Amino acid sequence: MPVRAVIGTQFGDEGKGKIVDFLSENADIVVRYAGGGNAGHTVVNRLGTFKARIVPVGMFTETVRLCVIGRGTVPDVRNIIDELKICAEKKIDVNRLMVDSSAHLIMPWHIAEDRLLEEAKGDGKIGTTGNGIGPCYSDKILRRNLRAGDLLNFEVFEKRFIKLKAEKRAYLLGQYSEHFENCASGCLFCEPMGRTDSEDIAEFKNHISCLANWFGGLENLICDTLPVLWNAVDNNERILLEGAQGALLSIDGGSYPYVTSSNTGAASASQGSGIPPNKIREVIGVAKAYMSRVGNGPFPTRMAPKMEKKIREHGKEYGTVTGRPRNCGWFDAPALERVIKENGITYLAITLLDILDHAERIGIGNGYNCIKSGDEGICFDAEHMLRSDNPKAAITYIDGWGPDKTVRGCKDLDSLPENAKRYIEFIEKSCGRKIKIISTGAAREDTIVIY
Numbered sequence: 001m002p003v004r005a006v007i008g009t010q011f012g013d014e015g016k017g018k019i020v021d022f023l024s025e026n027a028d029i030v031v032r033y034a035g036g037g038n039a040g041h042t043v044v045n046r047l048g049t050f051k052a053r054i055v056p057v058g059m060f061t062e063t064v065r066l067c068v069i070g071r072g073t074v075p076d077v078r079n080i081i082d083e084l085k086i087c088a089e090k091k092i093d094v095n096r097l098m099v100d101s102s103a104h105l106i107m108p109w110h111i112a113e114d115r116l117l118e119e120a121k122g123d124g125k126i127g128t129t130g131n132g133i134g135p136c137y138s139d140k141i142l143r144r145n146l147r148a149g150d151l152l153n154f155e156v157f158e159k160r161f162i163k164l165k166a167e168k169r170a171y172l173l174g175q176y177s178e179h180f181e182n183c184a185s186g187c188l189f190c191e192p193m194g195r196t197d198s199e200d201i202a203e204f205k206n207h208i209s210c211l212a213n214w215f216g217g218l219e220n221l222i223c224d225t226l227p228v229l230w231n232a233v234d235n236n237e238r239i240l241l242e243g244a245q246g247a248l249l250s251i252d253g254g255s256y257p258y259v260t261s262s263n264t265g266a267a268s269a270s271q272g273s274g275i276p277p278n279k280i281r282e283v284i285g286v287a288k289a290y291m292s293r294v295g296n297g298p299f300p301t302r303m304a305p306k307m308e309k310k311i312r313e314h315g316k317e318y319g320t321v322t323g324r325p326r327n328c329g330w331f332d333a334p335a336l337e338r339v340i341k342e343n344g345i346t347y348l349a350i351t352l353l354d355i356l357d358h359a360e361r362i363g364i365g366n367g368y369n370c371i372k373s374g375d376e377g378i379c380f381d382a383e384h385m386l387r388s389d390n391p392k393a394a395i396t397y398i399d400g401w402g403p404d405k406t407v408r409g410c411k412d413l414d415s416l417p418e419n420a421k422r423y424i425e426f427i428e429k430s431c432g433r434k435i436k437i438i439s440t441g442a443a444r445e446d447t448i449v450i451y
Helices: 016-024 077-089 108-120 133-141 148-152 154-175 177-182 197-215 226-234 266-273 305-315 333-343 353-358 382-386 418-431
Strands: 003-008 029-032 041-045 048-052 066-069 097-100 239-242 280-288 291-293 327-329 347-351 361-368 393-399 435-439 447-449
Touching (some): 003 266, 029 226, 108 154, 154 197, 266 280, 305 327, 305 353, 333 361, 347 418, 353 418, 361 382, 361 418
Parallel strands (some): 029 066, 029 239, 066 097
Antiparallel strands (some): 041 048, 291 327, 361 393, 435 447
């Protein structure tokens, strides 16, 4: 069986958790390859409802034999423990998890720096989740961070932790002196920097003790996962690579600077997991039937306020991690076409089609008004749109199928309302890729597969 990668094709929140959970039924190994606790993958299956921030979604499928937090991620040990506790409560075998020893860890100062940096931007905020992701990746590139493997020698970890914390504390106190001078007692922004070294070290010791007890030794959790994955590839095991965020938020290909801090696409799936790119046989692009975006940045297909509110409420469009209301917009065809070409997407999985039951008319973005110098008419350049200031989309409207008809309960393509089928066909034609999976509800069984 091929190695398959699942990536988001929009601004994140596309429903990757649902699709990875569905595909996990036919997977032996699931690898989360990028991002950290800024992601929130929601799963609804027979075991319950789960919101995974760092643990691979495959943990919630009992037939998956191994789940890996890959080397391209930036996990917070606290998130790992919290999610393993939820698994244990559901009688899910937590010993199927491995963390790559090269994965860089979120430290307390990363969270403080993330929030202080965002505060200092004033009106120019990018909308970070404040979980320390950007500062952690930054310290990774600057070669001044701690990795998961460092926890295996705690004496060395402790010395490096204290040294790095002192350096970061001096930097933050100088860089954000105005905040610290006016800081109220108990401020969540700088609380991590107010803790003593002994308090931080004691907390990490408790985390290690907890994990060691679960796994019969920390070395059974944290290891070099690449030989394990290479061996699985050689043995033709079914491997699913789980992405985080979306392609339009990628650090290189997204709406910079309103982006996440990692690459989110197909190339990252190889680099972040350690599986060679020529072993990845399918790249599955997940796209919501409409679009949403949390935080700031260009969003040309944004709906009119009344429709946006309606879709937000029916689609429960609030951030899994932050709880912030998401901006909602219509499907952006040129942006998806660009993402497909950039990532070599094999086929598409469309999610939340059922939410459009509540739209009498459905919009589809087919260009932008961000005209290049000297040009006239509509711009079709998605990259130019991503660099533009508040671009607006040229929207084509088609008739919906609701409220008299619904896609909920449909088990195959033929049973969909006629206008829903026309909408699916329109998406395929506009972006040049087949849709093979359609999600018509949150549960695993609410899925149509087109062969």
